[in-house]
Amino acid sequence: MSSASPGNLPPEQQEMPLIEHLLELRNRLLKMVLAVLVCFAAIYPFANELYLLLSQPLRELLPVGQMMIATDITSPFFAPLKLALVLAVFAAIPVILYQIWSFIAPGLYAHEKKLAFPLLFTSVILFYLGAAFAYFVVFPLVFGFFTAIGPEGIVELPDIASYLNFVLKMFFAFGVAFEIPIATILLILSGATTPKDLAAKRPYIVVGCFVIGMLLTPPDIISQTLLAVPMWLLFELGILFGYLAVRHRPDDGYPDDA
Template sequence: MPLIQHLLELRSRLLKVVLAAAVCFVAIYPFANELYLLVSEPLRELLPGGQTMIATDITSPFFAPLKLALVLAVFVAIPYILFQIWSFIAPGLYSHEKRLAFPLLFTSVVLFYAGAVFAYLVVFPLVFGFFTAIGPEGIVELPDIDSYLTFVLKMFFAFGVAFEIPIATVLLILSGATTPQALSAKRPYVVVACFVIGMMLTPPDIISQTLLAVPMWVLFEFGIIFGRLACRETGGTTGGNA
């Protein structure tokens, strides 16, 4: 297609993405307060002596659940968003690339959600348990609802993206940018990089850093394995038609 047709199709798919996110937001917003209570439960149940969370800004009780509903709407719409991306790039792929692209697309959605669930069920209880137990005696912990939401959304995003490492590894291998053998040889550097990234994306405690770095390294190893399998599937061919 000529360039203008590509741009028109891109605009159409972007509008569909925005509409899908808006529909999800309309469906989620009536339950925003209940969802905020669910998201904050890992911290609230660890606060001692009947302590609770507070709102230091007069608008926080409204905007914190609203922001959560907006982010959750995008999270829920991710499968449809990735489908639109797939539909836009699919005409430029070879048939063997299309056979691999859809499984990669599906797996990327599952891994992103798995990263968020892992953060909620495993990381949050350990991290919040650490923070609530390490404080000086006589200090009353009253977390602010807006700062808490910012923290957990950052953690959700960090773990969701980190769990995409196998997909990124396979794509690098299929594009010809690297090989499974070359990635295996760089394993010590990758392990160090995982801990550096974990240090940058998580709070300054060894628990959350390790809980992000170790899964990243394990997922990198899975990416190498799946990259070898993908190379066999494609017969070692890479690249595509624009």
């Protein structure tokens, strides 16, 4: 048993008073906000061009002569502004997660640090992949369905603010859905469940994926299926990596953190 006093421990393993924790948290939060503001300052000058790029999947499918409109007098200003702010948060996610990691890392064991950082990095990549999947795969199919199913003689003039709210909701839904492998692995490694137990619940998971797809997407079978099927496949991927993680985990407990 070690007799080292707290003063002899490395700085990252020494206990900090509450006030120092609060100051550290404040500094981390300020850095997160600063990162978002810097990204926003870089993105906002191109907000109108980015909105045109974001709306391209819908505008390409509108009949000749039809276009998007602004039903609110402030929409031409606030819609690109909102888009720039959301994109700034998306762009700053690596910095935000790094600050979160830096705040909690001193309280983690060595084996937890080795696991947490790869999971954080992978979660960022998966979120971006989910948003990219929504833009390049889901949007063309969903908007093609909506523009083709309308009654004849009805002129489609989508509102720019409503469109932005719709696509941001879809980005968030698919970004979060692509985090399923991370959530699955964490459940397995925490001991809350096992890969075998999760595999046995597969029928319920599949039904749950379609229920979530129904709640998070527009009321059409295409977008619901395009969300539910990737969620199920990502769940299977999480089980696979869960098996690998359990197989390589030591049987005699955690490794020495010394």
